[in-house]
Amino acid sequence: xxxxxxxxxxxxxxxxxxxxxxxxxxxxxxxxxxxxxxxxxxxxxxxxxxxxxxxxxxxxxxxxxxxxxxxxxxxxxxxxxxxxxxxxxxxxxxxxxxxxxxxxxx
Amino acid sequence: xxxxxxxxxxxxxxxxxxxxxxxxxxxxxxxxxxxxxxxxxxxxxxxxxxxxxxxxxxxxxxxxxxxxxxxxxxxxxxxxxxxxxxxxxxxxxxxxxxxxxxxxxxxxxxxxxxxxxxxxx
Numbered sequence: 001x002x003x004x005x006x007x008x009x010x011x012x013x014x015x016x017x018x019x020x021x022x023x024x025x026x027x028x029x030x031x032x033x034x035x036x037x038x039x040x041x042x043x044x045x046x047x048x049x050x051x052x053x054x055x056x057x058x059x060x061x062x063x064x065x066x067x068x069x070x071x072x073x074x075x076x077x078x079x080x081x082x083x084x085x086x087x088x089x090x091x092x093x094x095x096x097x098x099x100x101x102x103x104x105x106x
Numbered sequence: 107x108x109x110x111x112x113x114x115x116x117x118x119x120x121x122x123x124x125x126x127x128x129x130x131x132x133x134x135x136x137x138x139x140x141x142x143x144x145x146x147x148x149x150x151x152x153x154x155x156x157x158x159x160x161x162x163x164x165x166x167x168x169x170x171x172x173x174x175x176x177x178x179x180x181x182x183x184x185x186x187x188x189x190x191x192x193x194x195x196x197x198x199x200x201x202x203x204x205x206x207x208x209x210x211x212x213x214x215x216x217x218x219x220x221x222x223x224x225x226x227x
Binding site: 044092096 | 141143150151152153156165201208209210211212213214215217218219220
């Protein structure tokens with residue numbers, strides 16, 4: 001089974017900050033990595049697929065990148081609406097999620 | 107509007123059974139893989155089961171294999187999850203999610219609002 005290790009588990013930031021979340025796969029998953037945003041009491045929302053492609057309607061301040069088996073979600077200029085929990089997901093072999101990163105207001 | 111609406115959750119005793127349903131609208135249901143994903147209270151997301159179009163391929167997470175059964179009714183645009191031999195650790199919000207092809211594999215682009223399953227005596 002492919003394991004996804006996400007860090008940090010919690011992140012405190014100010015509005016306007018640049019935020020980076022990292023996800024590492026236990027083996028090669030090519031670019032088959034998605035990022036989801038989840039707000040309390042709500043369903044997850046797909047933000048990024050194939051590691052770096054923005055889903056339709058997602059603001060351009062969100063971006064994704066890959067270096068080997070390490071993937072990064074970056075939010076430039078964090079907005080109040082971005083405080084949420086973020087999950088990575090590999091879809092190379094079945095589907096596995098990272099543990100989540102909660103982005104809190106500092 | 108593309109929409110998924112789950113139903114059927116509730117309180118059930120350990121060892122009991124429950125059947126969840128997911129009603130789809132606004133898209134060609136028969137063309138998509140459909141999935142169940144769950145989230146235990148205060149925890150992360152866990153993929154549970156998947157069924158391809160025409161029910162050709164069905165997969166389960168090891169944690170539910172042999173106890174849960176996924177099915178679909180394409181004319182009715184409905185997805186189901188029959189859950190038997192329920193355990194306390196099955197307590198979670200259960201989401202229905204649509205698969206969509208990106209590159210050569212599928213992520214989940216549309217999610218329902220979830221239905222709560224509580225297993226407790």
